[in-house]
Amino acid sequence: MMDKKLELKDIVLIGRTFDEYYKMFELSNINFKDEKIFDVASGVSSFCSEANSMGYNVIASDKIYHLSAKEIEEKCISDLKMVMEKLPLVSVLYKWEFFKDIDALKKNREMAYKLFIEDFKKENGSRYIAVEYPRTQFADKEFTISLISHFLFMYDEHLNYEFHKRTLSEIIRITSKEIRIFPIVNLKGERSLFVDKLLEDSEFRDYKMTIKKVDYEFVKNGNEMLKIKIT
Ligand SMILES: C[S@@+](CC[C@H](N)C(=O)[O-])C[C@H]1O[C@@H](n2cnc3c(N)ncnc32)[C@H](O)[C@@H]1O
Numbered sequence: 001m002m003d004k005k006l007e008l009k010d011i012v013l014i015g016r017t018f019d020e021y022y023k024m025f026e027l028s029n030i031n032f033k034d035e036k037i038f039d040v041a042s043g044v045s046s047f048c049s050e051a052n053s054m055g056y057n058v059i060a061s062d063k064i065y066h067l068s069a070k071e072i073e074e075k076c077i078s079d080l081k082m083v084m085e086k087l088p089l090v091s092v093l094y095k096w097e098f099f100k101d102i103d104a105l106k107k108n109r110e111m112a113y114k115l116f117i118e119d120f121k122k123e124n125g126s127r128y129i130a131v132e133y134p135r136t137q138f139a140d141k142e143f144t145i146s147l148i149s150h151f152l153f154m155y156d157e158h159l160n161y162e163f164h165k166r167t168l169s170e171i172i173r174i175t176s177k178e179i180r181i182f183p184i185v186n187l188k189g190e191r192s193l194f195v196d197k198l199l200e201d202s203e204f205r206d207y208k209m210t211i212k213k214v215d216y217e218f219v220k221n222g223n224e225m226l227k228i229k230i231t
Contacts, residue, residue: 004090005188011155012083013064013076015044015112018051020098023216024182025147025225032056038143040171041133041151044076046112048127049119058127059143065130069121076113080106093189095217134166141176148181153192153226164194165203168228172207175230183222184211195226204228 021027035057039048042060051058064072084106087094091102099105120128131137148171152164159167171179186192199209208229217223 004093006083006086006090006093008083008158008187011151011158012079013043013072014079014083014109015042015046015076015116016149017046017108017112017115018054020216021045021047021147021149023098024149024214025180026212026214030145035144035177036142038138038146038171038175040146040148040167042128042149044072044113044116045149046115046119047147047149049115052119052123052127059129060127061129061131061136063130063132065120065124065128069117069124072120073113073117080109080113093220095220098216098218134163134170136170136174138174140173142174144175144177146171146175146179148179150183152181153184153194154186156186156192156194161194161197164198165201168198169203172204172228172230177229177231179228179230180225181228182214182216182225183219184224184226185219185222189220189222191221198226 016024032051032054033056037051037056037058039045039058039060041062042048043062043064045060048058048060064075067075084102087102087105099108152159152167156164168179184191184195195211198204210227211224212227213224
């Protein structure tokens with residue numbers, strides 16, 4: 001099984017929903033009303049849209065946000081199609097529980113990007129901010145909690161260790177309380193080698209980093225998040 005992986009030429013434009021973020025990041029243990037949450041590389045996820053419609057303060061960031069809604073929609077429709085075509089070949093890498101089957105997954109991903117596009121058309125520039133990591137334009141400690149889903153670690157073939165370090169240092173600068181990263185496995189479903197490297201990296205020795213098992217597993221073995229305490 002370990003020789004199989006989802007072969008991707010580039011980082012894909014596919015988004016998850018609020019329910020998935022809630023489970024992946026164990027958000028049941030935070031009081032949303034007290035937090036200003038930053039979603040890192042949020043792409044076409046509907047987390048920001050759904051959270052704001054519940055009255056929560058969430059800001060999303062991605063390098064695609066300088067594009068028009070139409071351009072984003074075209075790219076995500078084609079990425080979703082490509083991933084759905086490849087998935088049956090590697091379906092053994094996934095646990096079919098949260099999503100019963102490929103069709104249920106497809107419907108969920110479509111729902112996510114449609115909710116995103118609708119909100120992006122209204123709120124682009126206010127809650128959707130164009131950012132090209134590893135740099136951002138935000139002030140020190142502008143957010144209380146930052147969430148990084150399916151970006152760092154997952155794409156360790158596309159983004160090198162230096163990029164991981166620089167991006168993480170930047171997110172630490174703009175976050176006051178805590179950073180959560182999910183998953184910590186890569187596209188082969190193996191724990192990224194960058195995880196241990198980061199845990200041992202002297203640049204981050206001032207921050208308490210812990211790996212926490214969560215109640216969400218879609219990519220097999222992808223059921224752990226990395227928590228980084230800032231204060
Ligand atoms: C797989 S998606 C994850 C989307 C969302 N976080 C989720 O889990 O549903 C990865 C996202 O990373 C974005 N991305 C890749 N490289 C980036 C960079 N250097 N700066 C900002 N965003 C980047 C892509 O545009 C894409 O939207």
